[in-house]
Amino acid sequence: MAYDKKMLGLFVDVGREMLQSGAEIGRADTTIKLMGLAYGAARMDILAITDYLVVTMSLPDGVEYTITRRIEGGSTDFSRIEALNELSRSFCTKPFSEQELRERLDVIRNNHIGNLKKYAGTMMVGFMFSAFFGGSLLDAVVCCALAFPACFLGGNLSRLCSSNIFYNFLCALFSGIMACIAAMIIPAVHLDKLMIGLIMIFIPGRALTNSIKDIFLGDTLSGMMRMTEALFCGAAIAFGFIIPVYVTGI
Numbered sequence: 239m240a241y242d243k244k245m246l247g248l249f250v251d252v253g254r255e256m257l258q259s260g261a262e263i264g265r266a267d268t269t270i271k272l273m274g275l276a277y278g279a280a281r282m283d284i285l286a287i288t289d290y291l292v293v294t295m296s297l298p299d300g301v302e303y304t305i306t307r308r309i310e311g312g313s314t315d316f317s318r319i320e321a322l323n324e325l326s327r328s329f330c331t332k333p334f335s336e337q338e339l340r341e342r343l344d345v346i347r348n349n350h351i352g353n354l355k356k357y358a359g360t361m362m363v364g365f366m367f368s369a370f371f372g373g374s375l376l377d378a379v380v381c382c383a384l385a386f387p388a389c390f391l392g393g394n395l396s397r398l399c400s401s402n403i404f405y406n407f408l409c410a411l412f413s414g415i416m417a418c419i420a421a422m423i424i425p426a427v428h429l430d431k432l433m434i435g436l437i438m439i440f441i442p443g444r445a446l447t448n449s450i451k452d453i454f455l456g457d458t459l460s461g462m463m464r465m466t467e468a469l470f471c472g473a474a475i476a477f478g479f480i481i482p483v484y485v486t487g488i
Contacts, residue, residue: 243303246295248339249273253284254291254307255347256322260314262448263460266291269326276330287460288467314444321346353393360389360439368435373428380420380427381435388413388436406471409440410478418482433479438473442468 253266263286274295276280281296294304325342328334331468364385369378392409413436421429445468452461 242336244307244336245277245339246293246303248336248343249277249295250291250293250305250307251343252322252326253286253293254309255343256319257286257288257309258309258449259318259322260316260444261319261322262455263287263457264455265319265323267457269322272330273326276333278283278333286457288463316344318349321349330388340344356393357386357389361385363439364388364435366435367438368431371431371434373431373435374426376424376426377431378435380424383431384413384416384420384432384436385439387416388439392440393465402467403470403474406440406442407474407478410437410475411439411481412478412481413437414479415480418486422486437479442471445471 249270253270256266256269257263269283270284270293271282274293278298279295280298283294283296285292291307291309291311292304293306294302296302299477325346327338329339361382365378365382368381369375373381388409391412392405395405395408414433417432417436419428420432421427445464449461449464449468452458452464454461
């Protein structure tokens with residue numbers, strides 16, 4: 239059998255897309271390994287952390303290929319993770335050519351969540367959590383309205399901020415300012431109920447959950463790195479909301 243080293247690059251790209259879409263380390267690791275073994279590799283050695291992915295594929299003839307990928311940014315997208323899972327299952331069941339794998343991966347990459355769905359989901363989160371934590375109907379409606387510009391800003395800032403911590407701080411600061419202004423304009427709303435609804439939009443729950451899961455599954459280094467980043471992001475969000483309250487004195 240003739241082996242193509244380009245296939246390793248595609249296997250690693252599948253793993254990178256998974257990590258950038260919010261998948262845990264173990265899932266990306268297993269996916270790359272199974273695809274490589276299904277292709278005919280004798281061994282797959284993988285080092286995956288939050289920022290880097292290093293994979294070595296050892297072929298039966300003794301030749302080894304190593305590829306490194308940088309993991310940059312990304313956001314939670316469970317539909318993309320499921321599509322990548324299905325792609326890997328299909329490949330492991332019956333491996334297909336490098337061209338077909340590349341084309342199917344490109345289709346998944348180009349399939350983005352529409353802005354309408356993103357804004358609607360974010361506004362619903364703001365509405366539901368504001369009401370859940372004891373807010374009135376007015377509080378929930380105002381929080382829902384404020385969630386739209388918060389989501390819009392977050393989507394645009396993500397392309398400009400390389401640091402997740404600074405990104406979360408700016409989003410929280412902007413949202414806190416909006417909540418304080420809304421509380422001054424509409425005295426009937428409760429500032430704390432507005433803020434708790436907006437906080438839940440940015441809280442790094444997925445990252446914290448994945449970090450704990452990684453630790454329990456044996457990926458201790460990746461889990462600790464993710465947990466540290468999630469805790470710092472949480473602190474940045476808290477400071478971002480505290481500053482407008484302190485400045486305005488509401």
